[in-house]
Amino acid sequence: MKTKKSIINLSEKGCLEMIEKARWKDGVFCPYCKSKEVVKNGWDESDGVKVQKHKCKHCEKTFNVKTKTIFENSKVPLQKWFTMIALLGTNTILFLSEFLNIAYSNAYRMAKKIRSVISTEEGKRTLHGDIELEIDEMYISSGRKGEKNLDRAPRKRGK
């Protein structure tokens, strides 16, 4: 499991690899018809980073790892999405929009998407693996907001 810090420091490529690992841990499959009969089909560089494209032999649609996820068709880099996912539970959208240097309306839409998938089965399929662990952690901590952490041992001061 990755820590929040290592998630935030991931490169764009690292983020892609993380989604790939989580989503396709049992092999690449078509997000439209779930067929595993797929072939590599060039690269998509429209988002500024090379993304492997695949083509389904069954339904003949092309796709990449972001297809049918909340990250699809977003101009916001994955790195910012991941940071948002990691920090959403304990920060306001206003803070995150400033921290990530994105428009508030954009941050608001992202937060809404992230929150909408957290509680659904589809979301668990889309955002699982390490990312899901982060989300679970975030979900738990945001659910406990306001609760005083009385059972935590007091931090020792000095040496």
Ligand SMILES: [Zn+2]
């Ligand atoms: Zn297909």
